[in-house]
Amino acid sequence: MSGRALAALIAVLAPFPATAARLPLAVVPSHYRIVLTPDLEREVFAGEETITVAVKRPAKSITLHALEIEFDEVTIEAGGSKQTAAVSLDSKEQTATLAVTNEIPAGPATIAIRYRGKLNDKLRGFYISRTDRRKYAATQFEPTDARRAFPSFDEPAMKATFDLAVVVDEGDTAISNAPVVDDRPGPGEGKHTITFGTTAKMSTYLVALLVGDFECIEGGADGIPIRVCAVPEKKHLGRYGLATAEAALTHFNRYYGVPYPFGKLDVIAVPDFEAGAMENTGAVTFRETSLLIDEKEAGVGNRKGIAATMAHEIAHMWFGDLVTMKWWNDIWLNEGFATWATAGSLKAWKPEWNIDLDETQATSGSLAVDSLESTRPIRARAETPAEINEMFDGIAYGKTAAVLRMLESYVGEEAFRDGIRAYIRKYSYSNAAAEDFWNTMAAATKKPVDRIMKSFVDQPGAPLISASARCEGGSTLLTLTQKRIFSDRKRFLAGSNQTWTVPVMIRDLDDSGGGGRGVLLTKAAETFRLPGCTPHLFLNRSGRGFYRSAHAPEMLQTAKSLDAALTPAERITLLNDNWALVRLGEKEIAEQMALLDRFRGERNRAVLDVILGQFAGVESTLVGEEAREPFRAWLRDWLRPLAAELGWDPAPGESDEQKQLRASVLGTLGGAAMDEATLARARDLASKAIDEPSAVDGSLLDTVFHLASLSGDEAWFDTLKEHLPKAKTPHEYYRYLYSLTAFRQPELHARALELALSPAMRNQDLPRFLGAMLGNRYARETTWEFIKRNWAQLETRFTTWGGAGVVGATGVFCDDRKREDVKSFFAEHPVPAVDRGLKQSLERIESCAAFRALQSANFDRWIGKTAVPPSAQ
Numbered sequence: 052m053s054g055r056a057l058a059a060l061i062a063v064l065a066p067f068p069a070t071a072a073r074l075p076l077a078v079v080p081s082h083y084r085i086v087l088t089p090d091l092e093r094e095v096f097a098g099e100e101t102i103t104v105a106v107k108r109p110a111k112s113i114t115l116h117a118l119e120i121e122f123d124e125v126t127i128e129a130g131g132s133k134q135t136a137a138v139s140l141d142s143k144e145q146t147a148t149l150a151v152t153n154e155i156p157a158g159p160a161t162i163a164i165r166y167r168g169k170l171n172d173k174l175r176g177f178y179i180s181r182t183d184r185r186k187y188a189a190t191q192f193e194p195t196d197a198r199r200a201f202p203s204f205d206e207p208a209m210k211a212t213f214d215l216a217v218v219v220d221e222g223d224t225a226i227s228n229a230p231v232v233d234d235r236p237g238p239g240e241g242k243h244t245i246t247f248g249t250t251a252k253m254s255t256y257l258v259a260l261l262v263g264d265f266e267c268i269e270g271g272a273d274g275i276p277i278r279v280c281a282v283p284e285k286k287h288l289g290r291y292g293l294a295t296a297e298a299a300l301t302h303f304n305r306y307y308g309v310p311y312p313f314g315k316l317d318v319i320a321v322p323d324f325e326a327g328a329m330e331n332t333g334a335v336t337f338r339e340t341s342l343l344i345d346e347k348e349a350g351v352g353n354r355k356g357i358a359a360t361m362a363h364e365i366a367h368m369w370f371g372d373l374v375t376m377k378w379w380n381d382i383w384l385n386e387g388f389a390t391w392a393t394a395g396s397l398k399a400w401k402p403e404w405n406i407d408l409d410e411t412q413a414t415s416g417s418l419a420v421d422s423l424e425s426t427r428p429i430r431a432r433a434e435t436p437a438e439i440n441e442m443f444d445g446i447a448y449g450k451t452a453a454v455l456r457m458l459e460s461y462v463g464e465e466a467f468r469d470g471i472r473a474y475i476r477k478y479s480y481s482n483a484a485a486e487d488f489w490n491t492m493a494a495a496t497k498k499p500v501d502r503i504m505k506s507f508v509d510q511p512g513a514p515l516i517s518a519s520a521r522c523e524g525g526s527t528l529l530t531l532t533q534k535r536i537f538s539d540r541k542r543f544l545a546g547s548n549q550t551w552t553v554p555v556m557i558r559d560l561d562d563s564g565g566g567g568r569g570v571l572l573t574k575a576a577e578t579f580r581l582p583g584c585t586p587h588l589f590l591n592r593s594g595r596g597f598y599r600s601a602h603a604p605e606m607l608q609t610a611k612s613l614d615a616a617l618t619p620a621e622r623i624t625l626l627n628d629n630w631a632l633v634r635l636g637e638k639e640i641a642e643q644m645a646l647l648d649r650f651r652g653e654r655n656r657a658v659l660d661v662i663l664g665q666f667a668g669v670e671s672t673l674v675g676e677e678a679r680e681p682f683r684a685w686l687r688d689w690l691r692p693l694a695a696e697l698g699w700d701p702a703p704g705e706s707d708e709q710k711q712l713r714a715s716v717l718g719t720l721g722g723a724a725m726d727e728a729t730l731a732r733a734r735d736l737a738s739k740a741i742d743e744p745s746a747v748d749g750s751l752l753d754t755v756f757h758l759a760s761l762s763g764d765e766a767w768f769d770t771l772k773e774h775l776p777k778a779k780t781p782h783e784y785y786r787y788l789y790s791l792t793a794f795r796q797p798e799l800h801a802r803a804l805e806l807a808l809s810p811a812m813r814n815q816d817l818p819r820f821l822g823a824m825l826g827n828r829y830a831r832e833t834t835w836e837f838i839k840r841n842w843a844q845l846e847t848r849f850t851t852w853g854g855a856g857v858v859g860a861t862g863v864f865c866d867d868r869k870r871e872d873v874k875s876f877f878a879e880h881p882v883p884a885v886d887r888g889l890k891q892s893l894e895r896i897e898s899c900a901a902f903r904a905l906q907s908a909n910f911d912r913w914i915g916k917t918a919v920p921p922s923a924q
Contacts, residue, residue, distance in 0.1 A: 052328070052330065052443065073206070073434065074115065074146075074204055075114065077106070078104050078204070081211050082211055082213070083101070084101040084102075086215075086216045087260065088217070089219070091179070091185075091263075094169065094186070095170060096167070096168050096170055096200075097165075098166050099163075100201050101163045101164075106155055106160050109155060111152075112149060112150040112151070113149045114146050115146065115149070115204050116147070116202065116205035116206075117166075117203075118176075118196075118199050120147070120199070122164065124164070125162065125163070127149060128161045128163070129160035129161070130160075134151040134152060136151050145436070166201075171199070172814065173851060174814065175191050175325070176190070176198075177189075178191065180322045184284075187282075188263065190261070191336070192255065193329060194436070194439045194440060195256070195436045196256075197255035198255075206254075207254040207378065208482045209254070210253055211252065211255075212251065212252050213250045215227050215229070216247065217245050217262060221241050222264060226260070226261040226319055226334055228331060228333045229315075231245055232247060251312060251480065257331050257332045259332075259336060264282070265319065266282075268293055270297055272296075272298075272304075273301060275311050275315065275316055277300065277315075278316075279342070280317060280320070282322060285339065288343035288345060288780060289320070289343055291344050292343065292344070293318075295400075296316065296361050296365065298399075299396045299400070302362075302400065303368070307471065307472060308472040308476075309369065309475050311368060312368065312479070315333055318337065320343050321338070322339060323813060323814070325852060326338065328342070330367030330372060337360070337364075338815070342357060343781055345783075347745060347749075348783075349782070350753065351707040352711065352714075353749070362393040362397055363389045369475055370384070370388040370475075371385035374481065375483075376484065377482040380431060380433045380442070382443065383508070384485065384488060387455065388451070391456060403708065404707060404708070405656070405657060405708060408620055411595075411623045411657070412660070414453040414456070414594065414597060415628075417446075417449035417452075417453045418536075419631070420449065421511070421512055422537055424542055426511045427444075428511045441887055450513075457596050458492075459595075462492075462498045462500065467496065470492040470496050471492075473491050477491060485508055489508075492504075512535045513599070514550075514598045514599070515600075516531055516555060516598050516600055517602075517603075518603060520588050522584035527588070528579075529579045529581055530578045531577055533553065533576075534546065534547065538895075550574060551572075555569065555590060555596065556595060557588050558589045558593075558621070559587065560588065560611070560616045561585060567592045587609045588602075588606050589621055589625075590602060594618075614652070614653065619658050623657060623658055626665065629646060639906070640910045641910075641913040647662055651689060654693075656712040656715070663716070663723075666686055666723055672865060672899060672902060672903055673910040674914075677911075678914050683723070686723060690719060690726075694720050701713070701748050707750075710748060713748075714750050714751050717758075721733055721761070722758065722761060730762040736755045737756050738770075740752060740756070741770060744783065756787075757789075757790060757793050760790040760791070760792075761795065768802065771790050775791075789823050792820065792824045792826075792830070793827055795829040800830040801833065804833070804834065808845075817848050817849065817853060818856030818857050821845075822856060822860035835861070835864075838857065839876055854883075857882075859888050862891065862892035863895075866896070874893055
């Protein structure tokens, strides 16, 4: 699953009960035959199901999963006799127990069930979706919602094959995991029955069914037919998504060394969808913005986002679908690997996007999450649906991918690929656990992958590696120490007894050929003797290590300037590691600002994104009212020459990197620096683009609209609101919607928040809209008071992850009193199963407040010495 485009990844599931049962292994399914009859108008469905099972020992009852299902009739046939079963439901455990009078003998048996259910509006199970024209039915079963659509053994290790059929209205079609093998009239007037082929052996959470008037465009790769499907009025927006699917399938067929295993691939945009996308075998479902795009108006960021989501989901066809984790505590085997694999596909298709640098920045983001005391190990306890959903977070996705990149760098790309192929071949159509993966990798690579992985998978956090180096007798003595890094200074100083087995990849900065070597750090402190006198060493070659680095100052004093000595990935790593140490109070902000100032000549898009992000962080966190205009003047002085180079219009043949850089630089110049000329130009361009989007380069559209709203008035707000329902594409719609959250005037904040409670606000969008309002510092207080005042009404609108999303969004505050307010409110208005999410939000608030207390005075001293004279502004 992705979506953590998803904004994020939201870490928890709000509405689930606290417990639900693991099923006994006494009965194991092998095949399901299911006929579903949805009634879209009444928003209900009926089902007929036959499950073929193996009964391991004689029993008088069989327990399976079922939730929000009404049973009409159940029979169990075994040993030549058929019995009617009595059904006992346990909504807390989410199970149905089927009891019979006579003992069911060991051996094969069939369970036949007739039942009914509701097409819910919570975007889970079998649910209803809407456009302005009509209703649709769609499914989202991961992780534990197949049981809402059909009684089942709803656990990943209980794989089976499926024969699925659906009775739909004339004029409607249906899409599922397997191709259509039959389509005939009836039963009943105005109906027809669509029957799909038998699926591969797979887990219940990967079953998919879509019903409505979907239309598709067709393509293919390596003999596999590929379709991109959408509601008819948006079908034409799927061409780019089809190209990304063809590229990704081609790449993974080559890389995994096992041909695509599911016969066909359908990719479907669903009008209402919670996540970014879901990797159902052969029928991947998407949020519309994650798949559909107008290529003439699309920006680079939009195109990269769609390509990345597509690659992630297709990577899952092997990692997750063909080979599935045994249980949800190892969900990282699905999500972390798909996240890691995404980059390989994009690099093969679009090398000019420099995805490796985005990976380096992603590693730093994962390290930030992992520096929280409330983080978790990659593999953690997950028994209930709520605990299972907590596993879908930045640790499962981002940290796992970063650790895999570190391993790949350590063992070598070819050896790593060979290990991946061995793992897939060994566990195809089956299930695996963590040990299965790392033991296979260790055997294939002949490296201690098992020891490295275990140290990073089974304990939380990450190390800060400190280093010093000196020459002795023609060799270099490199001393490394490791200590768990925390975002909280007191916790960091208190220390931890944790250690990791860390492959530290080192680069000699005096070697113009980029030479380097690796050492394996296994203790709290070790000294390594390296050949030759090379004291100028960088601890994280190419930025592939999952650790923070602290170099002794002399290690970075090379003959060359530091920005010339380091690769772009290493510059990103240095800037981020130093920033983490500044936030922790191990360095002063003046030192970081001096480092940033040394990069005025930087022109690499990814490095500048880091620098600009840190500028924005300083402006929003450390700059008080007296220092605000001096800092903005300094920032304008820093950015204006770069903005002048880039201009507002792309040159013929300009690279995607340059287009993205322009958007970032102008966004910061108009935003954090509040440059009036930039804001005025943005307002002018936005007013033209609202009627003719092609008047502005697609990569600049979102930036222009954001800046226009940041400095806009009530008339611009009205214009955006008027155009919102008229948007021609999903991206255009959300450009208008989120521009409404960017204004500075309190009266416009109140008007924007009215939308949150209106019928026009889709349930899927509500948490993100509120999060965007909280992200606007001018609207933050108003939004928080609105949330508290209207919580009872908002709660009824939240989808699967909605409440958790709002809890997570409160982490933007930077004030101890506000922390107590957030804590108190959610103590009185608990959101079920968001314990870790709430702790992380509170910890982020506390960390920000501590950062401000540590560095504000230091910053004031720096800006007092550095302020740009008025004559130079």
